[in-house]
Amino acid sequence: MRAEKRKLTPGRVLLWAVLIAVAVIQIFPLIWLLNFSLASSNEMFTSGLLIIPKKIQWGNYVKAFVDGHFLQYLKNSVLINGLAVIFVIIISIMAAYACHRMKWKLSSMVKTILLLGMMIPIHATLLPNYKIYNMLKLTDTIWALLIPYIAFSLPQAIFLMTSFLDSVPIELEEAAVVDGCGIYRILVQIVTPMLKPSIATVSIMTFLNNWNEFMMASTYLSSPKWKTLPFSVLEFTGQYSSNYAVQFAVMALTAAPAVIVYIILNKHITKGVAMGAVKG
């Protein structure tokens, strides 16, 4: 260990102190959440920071799991986000290729217009979209979530795809053209495999953007059919308003899938976010 060989100067101690203090501030609330979720509500009114529960209350989690519709909402979340990712990838590759490689007069103008979506605040479209989906009878369907999720992830995806398209050597495509490939086959067999890193980035960004979204969901949905994971928490607070321990359990439970996936894919997600943010 190189660090141990170095001298412990006051400056070094201070830096470590900052590092650890920030880490504690970031993570302690979550430890507190986990701790309280395993206690009973009566035990919460202590003056200590953490509680040692007399008996670990796994029952809190059973209640959260069953009454929070955890499985159904998780399934909806996975399905809707998965579909959104797939659509975003396909549409963004097509659009990026059309605007960047194909030769037509309006290409750069159309690209600029599509990228404009990045500047539009999502929440400004809540009111009119509610009206539109109502008129088209789309409220309470999967489309009410899919369409806006795709639309607001698309601009960044197109941006990333176009900037990565530059690194795909055009000679490869030319060779394919000589062999008699059409554009569609070039796109599927040559360009898409070359875009793998940006596809990964786009997937991660789209997932992160939409996984925790609930504002649109709670505006456009009223029946539980397509509700997503955040609703486990939102609906619970009304139902169990005085049973705090169970509320803590449902919060820990709904946070768990994303945290677990993040810890497993830590390195890839870090890379993806970094690439997406720096390029975007």
Added chain:
Amino acid sequence: MKKLYSNKLVIASLILPGILVFVFAILAPICLSIYYGFTDYSGMGTATVIGFENYSKLMQDKIFWKSLWHSALLAIGFICIQHPLAMIVAAVLDKLQGKAEGFFRCVYFIPNVISVAVIAYLWKFIYNPDFGLLNNVLKALGYTGKINWFDSKIAIWSVLVVLIWHGFGWGMLIYYTGIKNIDPVLYEAAAIDGANNRQTFISVTLPQMKSVIQVNVTMAIISALKQMETVYLLTNGGPGNSTQFTANYLYQQAFKAFKYGYGNAISVVFILICIAVTILLNIIFSEKGKAV
């Protein structure tokens, strides 16, 4: 070859899905907002066109201006508190190497992957006057009073703390990536010149990070402007609009106060502000980039 790449039919088929999504999910709603912004529609019944009345009312609406001010405060909080801390942590993290580096990086980012719904309710509990974590921490430090963190005088600060806390990992990660991308030769040169850590940070790290800082600052200002979800769940703008943000305000006006037309007028102005700020920031930063 050339013919293949300018085939109109192929181009249309490739670009159409993207255009359709844009028109249906972004353009059409904005047009509808513009229309309803000119009406007195309540959400039910008929809509009467009333011209610019909503907009002149909006210009005098103190709550609207206050909500913009809150966004400005949040942006200042991001830039003056969150970012310097994030940059220092990122710089220290970069030096750690090995397991500790990965561990701390992971810890800092975890709050970011947790749903706003969970974060908002968690902080409601943290601020709870009876069993909340924060008052218990104060008690452990020797302070015996009970503080109501959502009192109208201090509620906005309580909200800002949550937002700064939640977004920390994101900002840190981007600075961290920026630092990782700095050419190590520059550090070696600084070491040969006998620079200590602080000097290296100021004369190598900071200048090299300029473009990353610009990206991060831009994103911070825009996200401060667009803030809604955390506030919606944490305080819903209250008590008495003391924590109001623009997006939350337009939502309330449309669905709670039944001023759908007015809500849409706010939406339109809100979109214009977001576009204007984005363009302005890009101009400022690109000109600065040219000057150096």
